[in-house]
Amino acid sequence: MLSVTVKKRRGSFALDASFELPTPGVVALFGRSGCGKSTLVNVIAGLLDADAGRVALDDTVLLDTERRIDVPPERRRIGYVFQDARLFPHLSVAANLKYGERRAPARRYVSLDGVASLLGLGSLMDRRTHELSGGERQRVAIGRALLSQPRLLLLDEPLASLDAARREEVLPYLETLRDQLAIPMVYVSHNFDEVLRLATYVVLMGSGKTMAQGGVGDMSLNAGLRSIVGADAVGATIDGRVLGMDASSGLMRVQVGHGELKLQAANITVGAKLRVQLLARDLIVATQAPQHLSVRNILAGVVTTVTSDDAESDLVAIDIGGTLIMARVTKAATRELALAAGLPVWALVKSVSLRSHSFTAPPAISIASRDA
Amino acid sequence: MWLSSSEGEALSLSLSVAARSVVLSLPLAILLAWVLTRRRFLGHSLLDAFVHLPLVLPPVVVGYLLLLLFGTRGPIGSWLERVLGVELIFTRNGAALATAVMSFPLMVRAMRISLENVDRGLEEAARTLGAGAIDRFATITLPLMLPGILAGAITAFSAALGEFGAVITFVSNIPGETRTLPLALYTALQTPGGDTAAARLACISLALGLGGLLLSEWFARRVRLLLGR
Missing domain, CATH: 3.40.50.300 (P-loop containing nucleotide triphosphate hydrolases)
Structure with missing residues (x-):
């Protein structure tokens, strides 16, 4: 410490x-x-x-x-x-x-x-x-x-x-x-x-x-x-776990909360920790389970808060199973979809807009404490 | 050899006196350069002015003050003679002291300039790596101010070869003991038919001075190259 x-x-x-x-x-x-x-x-x-x-x-x-x-x-x-x-x-x-x-x-x-x-x-x-x-x-x-x-x-x-x-x-x-x-x-x-x-x-x-x-x-x-x-760089960063390769798409399957993301990543072993950034501006919110879309990633969750970000847009925080993500939507969308705490929603994000960094948890024993 | 024996004697005596004077003043000059550059204290300006005093005082005054302090009955001179058995009046060590005092400001100046160029961040870095104050000074500061130390030493050596007023006032003009090049030159000019001897001695002084300055510049360039600056 x-x-x-x-x-x-x-x-x-x-x-x-x-x-x-x-x-x-x-x-x-x-x-x-x-x-x-x-x-x-x-x-x-x-x-x-x-x-x-x-x-x-x-x-x-x-x-x-x-x-x-x-x-x-x-x-x-x-x-x-x-x-x-x-x-x-x-x-x-x-x-x-x-x-x-x-x-x-x-x-x-x-x-x-x-x-x-x-x-x-x-x-x-x-x-x-x-x-x-x-x-x-x-x-x-x-x-x-x-x-x-x-x-x-x-x-x-x-x-x-x-x-x-x-x-x-x-x-x-x-x-x-x-x-x-x-x-x-x-x-x-x-x-x-x-x-x-x-x-x-x-x-x-x-x-x-x-x-x-x-x-x-x-x-x-x-x-x-x-x-x-700045507003454009706001978004959730989640430490997910690599589940394996999706054979049909060639994308990496990563568990985040209760859901799963598919993204492009190379040379990652199954079970490894992968840090994924989901920018608020890249997320789309739907109030019905979406179908017939090219988007590879659909995360089911529940809205926890809606906060005003600036004059035109709101930030919607969504619980996807113990993990929060955040989406930026226009105030008009908030009104039309009646987004409010407790509403079940689906968050959509394109695989190509996800960024990830490999991350291995540090060894359990601290060198400093071993040395002291 | 086209120098007469007395002229050769004057040359070797000059070199000996200048070498002694540089060795004598080097450690003190490094210390003072460091104190004046790195420390701020009451009396800083006064100390600075005191170090530079020989540059602006008539050399005769410096010689006279040395006589008062280091003469056989002076407070320091009598102590030196009694305790250490060192005699300064009318000796080459006295000549070395007089030239050291006169060339001291030149030496300190050169060192201060190079010390001011030493990046204090490097000393901080050494500190985080576990180096204490003396360790830092010896392994980082001193090597990095080496160009200034060399330049200062060479300039002071060249200046010491030519010191006249303070030497003749303090230790007189004794052949073989205190008659350095400029004193020999002065004596030759006072002697009927000494013109050619004077010209020869002047040429030697000129060559030594020029050589010193060129050597100092060459050293500085070498070190800069080595440090990649």
Whole structure:
């Protein structure tokens, strides 16, 4: 368990944040630029002082202003991957990687070879840092942080300075990290796609405050999200389970709630966890069981709430068996179909508009607790 | 060899004095460059001005102040002689001290410029990787300010070869002990028929100065290339 409470004033900006991450896991600090995410991460690392606060990882207290505990950053054993990588320019890639390892405690959980193969660094070892591409630099920075054998890994927008192609090059490595090492991570981002792919837990931040926090599914339906990602990106994110391949269509069958979705996905094993995003704008709502349609996915459910989204449209939340999804419909449709809580409905979505990310649950044993 | 023995002596003495002066001032200059760049404290401007004072004072005044402080009856000079047995007046070590004081601002200046260019984010990164203050300074800050240290040392060495006023005031003009190149040149000019000797000595000074500046530039370029900047 990582628990963080921080208060800090900086001129007119006030940070007042608090969250708890069940470990192991990846918590995404998500919010617009300038909302205090980086400040919060710097306080956790110890690089910035807090006016008041407490940072604790399992039983280890790293900061407690009331009890006057403030472990200096060099002894916190928190790995930090900066947005600009911050590789040491006078050292080779290998020497950069070994910098933290040499100063780490005797008990190690990752080796240089292990990190090199995990992050694909083998061929880069003898290079000088200025010869690396942006994506390579970030991979080396991640490896360097890991080799310092941290109890917690902080990643402050590690992909923000990369173009889309480089980002795609690094993201799979971060997914591997999450699935293979049980190290707790705090991932700062203002890109919701990254959050959907990586996070197990989300903290929504706005103007210095933690507005809401919870699992990715809950947070994807949070009203506060709309102000950050925009109306078009609102929608449910569901962790479904792969049932198998549908022989006739070649689509993957995924169980969500009581229903089933068919979508395009490759190389997924049966039983694996698949995170599916159903955007509210892509969903169609019917009040009778639909027939004779090309749509592959029809989910039966019950309306739980209808809330006004803007002048023309409403957001309809539908329970499909313990799982909520959300559809955007016009106010005219709400009136004509008499959509209201308790009404049985069918939600329709085209397979081609579904997006999914493979997701393996992290190993049950936390490295941090094993090490402590 | 087309140099007379006394001229050769002046050249080797100059090199010896300049080398001593650089070795003497290097650690202190690094410390002061770091303090002046990285620390803010009461009296910061005063210390800064004090370090730069030799640039604007007449060298004779510096020599005179050194006499007051480091002379046999001066507070520091008498202590040095009594406790360590080090004599500065009329010795090459005294000449080295005078040149060190005079070239000190040049050295500190070069180091400060390169220290200001060291990204503090790199030191923060080293910190999160477990490096304490001294460790960080030795493994990150110092190597990254190396171009400035080298440039400062070479500039100070070249300037030390040519220091005249402070040296002659503090340790006089003794052949074989304190008569460095500029003092030998001055003496040659005062001697009837010494014109050609003076010209030769001037040429040597010119070559040494130019060589020093070129070497410093070459070093700086090499290091920049190595760091990929």
